[in-house]
Amino acid sequence: MRHMFVRLVKTIALIALLSLAILLAWAFESRSMSALRIWHTAVLESEFAAADATPQTTLQDYLDRETELFEELEEKVYERTPPTDELIYNRYRGGGLQDPASLEQNWNRTFELVPQQIKGGVLLLHGLTDSPYSLRRVGEILYARGYYVLGLRLPGHGTIPGSLTRVRWQDWVAASQIGARHVRERIGVQQPLIIAGYSNGGGLAVKYALDALNALDDSKLPVPDRLLLFSPEIGIAPVADIANSHKLLSFLPYFEQFKWLSIEPEYDPFKYNSFPKNAAQEAWAVTAEVHRQIEAAHEGGRFQDFPDVLTFLSWSDATVKTSATVQRLYDKLENEGSELVIFDVNRASRLSPFIPASNASPLGRLEASSDLPYRLTVITNATSDSLQIVEKSKASRSAMIESRPLPMTWPRGVYSLAHVAIPFAPDDPVYGTGDSQSGPYHGLPLGALQPRGETHLLTTSLGQLMRLRHNPFFDYMEQRIVEDIDKAQ
Numbered sequence: 001m002r003h004m005f006v007r008l009v010k011t012i013a014l015i016a017l018l019s020l021a022i023l024l025a026w027a028f029e030s031r032s033m034s035a036l037r038i039w040h041t042a043v044l045e046s047e048f049a050a051a052d053a054t055p056q057t058t059l060q061d062y063l064d065r066e067t068e069l070f071e072e073l074e075e076k077v078y079e080r081t082p083p084t085d086e087l088i089y090n091r092y093r094g095g096g097l098q099d100p101a102s103l104e105q106n107w108n109r110t111f112e113l114v115p116q117q118i119k120g121g122v123l124l125l126h127g128l129t130d131s132p133y134s135l136r137r138v139g140e141i142l143y144a145r146g147y148y149v150l151g152l153r154l155p156g157h158g159t160i161p162g163s164l165t166r167v168r169w170q171d172w173v174a175a176s177q178i179g180a181r182h183v184r185e186r187i188g189v190q191q192p193l194i195i196a197g198y199s200n201g202g203g204l205a206v207k208y209a210l211d212a213l214n215a216l217d218d219s220k221l222p223v224p225d226r227l228l229l230f231s232p233e234i235g236i237a238p239v240a241d242i243a244n245s246h247k248l249l250s251f252l253p254y255f256e257q258f259k260w261l262s263i264e265p266e267y268d269p270f271k272y273n274s275f276p277k278n279a280a281q282e283a284w285a286v287t288a289e290v291h292r293q294i295e296a297a298h299e300g301g302r303f304q305d306f307p308d309v310l311t312f313l314s315w316s317d318a319t320v321k322t323s324a325t326v327q328r329l330y331d332k333l334e335n336e337g338s339e340l341v342i343f344d345v346n347r348a349s350r351l352s353p354f355i356p357a358s359n360a361s362p363l364g365r366l367e368a369s370s371d372l373p374y375r376l377t378v379i380t381n382a383t384s385d386s387l388q389i390v391e392k393s394k395a396s397r398s399a400m401i402e403s404r405p406l407p408m409t410w411p412r413g414v415y416s417l418a419h420v421a422i423p424f425a426p427d428d429p430v431y432g433t434g435d436s437q438s439g440p441y442h443g444l445p446l447g448a449l450q451p452r453g454e455t456h457l458l459t460t461s462l463g464q465l466m467r468l469r470h471n472p473f474f475d476y477m478e479q480r481i482v483e484d485i486d487k488a489q
Contacts, residue, residue: 034263034459036256039092039160040274042076044069047163048155050174055220059150059182062175066110066153073159074101089267089444092160097443100269107133107270108158111151119146120194120488121187123179126151127199128233128283131158133270134198137425138228141478142194145485148186152179154201156279161272164279165259169286172200176208177221184222192225192488198423199319202232202311203286206329210293213305226488228481229311230423235287235324236280264460269443270430273464291328298332308337309374310484312422312477315344315362319419326366333373336396341480343473344380345416348387355415363392363401370399379473381410389473411472422477424470431469 046069048062078101081092091098100106108131122142124135132151139149154175156167184193197205205227212223257263261280264273297303309329313322322342330340342362345355363378377393382405389408394401424431424447434448447469455462471477 036260036263038080039077039266040162040260040263041256042160042162043166044072044076044159044163046072047159047167048171048175050168050170053174053178057178059178062178063110069159070106070109077160089265091266091269098267098269103269107131107136107151108153110153111136111139111149113139113143113147113149113151115143115146115148117146118148118187118191120192120485121148121183122150122194122196122228123176123183124149124151125176125179125195125197125201125204126154126157127201127231128279129157129161129164129272129275130199130201131270133430135196135201135230135423137428137474138196138230138423138481141481142196142485145482147194147485148183150179150183150186152176154204157272158270161266161274161276164272165276167278167282169282169289172204172282172286173207173211176204177211180208180212180222180224181220192485193222194226194228194485194488195224196228196230197232198230199419200233200283200286202229203234203283203290205229206232206234207286207290207293209307210290210297213297213302214293223305224307226307226484227309228484229309229313229325231313231317231320231419232311232325232329233283233287233320234290234328235321236284236319237321238284262461264464267444267460268430268446273460287324291324294328294332303332304334306333306335308335309333310339310341310480312341312480313343314417314419314422315342316359316416317419330372330374336373336375338373338396339375339377339484341377341379341477343417343422343471344378346387346410346414347381347384348410349384351415352384367394367399367401371397373397379406379476391476406473406476408473408476414468414472416468417471417473418468421468421471425474425478426470426472428470433470 046065048065077092078094081087083093087093088096089098090096091100093099095102100108111132122139124132124139126132126134132153135151139151143149152175155171156163180195187193195205195208209224209227212221215221259276261275261277266273311325313325315322330338344361345359347361361380363380366372366376374396375393377391379389379391382388382390387410389406391404391406392401426432428447431447432445434445449465451458451465
């Protein structure tokens with residue numbers, strides 16, 4: 001017995017030593033990343049946190065705090081960023097090409113769209129490292145249909161990437177609840193309340209709906225009538241759960257870069273390029289909490305009251321696990337009013353040698369089931385010899401697939417959509433093709449950049465530059481959104 005105990009202690013000690021060695025190697029490797037700048041290290045004390053919220057906290061309280069935050073941002077970051085040539089495309093160079101504050105509307109801040117006659121309300125929840133800009137176009141679509149729109153800036157966003165080193169997922173949840181309460185108060189009890197979420201905001205939208213169902217007797221947490229999700233973050237790689245192991249060493253100035261997964265130039269006016277490990281861990285915590293709550297609601301018989309959901313996602317997604325949206329959320333739905341719209345990869349035969357066989361058509365994987373509790377729609381090639389697009393769909397609890405040609409084709413050179421492409425139109429002034437613009441913008445058209453040259457030369461990753469930033473099938477998505485919200489009314 002004593003011999004077995006000694007062996008166990010030695011094994012545990014060996015595992016601990018190996019883990020420490022790996023952690024040290026990872027920490028030393030992080031020192032090869034770019035140096036941290038003021039937008040990585042500054043501390044903005046005015047940022048909202050869950051501890052600041054009470055049941056009486058109003059949107060105006062939140063906006064007052066946000067005003068203080070952006071004044072602090074100006075003082076601590078913009079005024080201390082030199083106007084050097086090195087930073088000509090930096091978003092923190094005041095008055096520069098990429099300075100979002102120089103636009104008529106700074107879309108990093110919370111915004112409202114108020115129609116003359118309100119027919120409903122929508123709360124927009126953006127994604128991780130993003131800003132309210134990411135769902136601006138979706139909000140404008142809903143506004144045109146008579147919806148009051150609240151595009152909420154979530155804590156830690158729209159300012160500096162360094163703020164994501166301190167944010168907690170509870171801060172996002174508290175802000176979401178303030179926003180939802182305000183929208184319901186603004187539109188009254190008779191009008192439909194929609195929550196739209198993109199990426200991490202999609203996970204937060206689902207969590208809010210679950211929280212509201214668990215508090216049906218709490219009038220301060222109104223239940224949404226419908227959810228609109230875009231590339232929702234229902235599941236991500238579990239390695240994100242250990243991201244905060246950096247804290248064992250990153251408190252040392254020598255290893256301060258160890259707090260970061262990536263340190264990139266900040267040229268995007270409405271999205272951080274640098275990504276701290278804490279953000280990954282907090283995003284994983286949201287998905288874990290959503291998964292736990294879905295299972296509990298399903299087992300407790302409460303999921304039948306979950307609102308109908310319309311989701312748009314790319315079958316190829318390097319940020320979130322598409323399978324989690326299907327298995328953790330959609331497979332658990334009990335009503336038949338929801339729909340999952342999947343944008344397939346380009347199935348043209350000439351591209352097939354470059355796409356792994358494991359990336360099978362989503363329709364092929366799901367069509368065998370005749371008891372899906374939701375409508376399934378796949379946007380894909382008409383045939384393997386064509387770039388023409390068709391809509392293939394089947395109703396809930398059905399095996400019959402209906403096909404409808406669409407007036408769209410795959411753009412030249414595009415082999416799939418991407419996580420970050422879904423909510424942006426081709427004419428988006430920042431992330432579109434650059435051929436036309438749907439709004440005022442004088443900076444770099446980031447979606448139109450097509451750099452060519454040698455690898456490992458640029459200071460930003462090629463993955464960021466080559467990723468599709470807009471949805472070539474946005475017009476179809478807009479049509480489906482309009483049809484869906486008209487049903488809600």
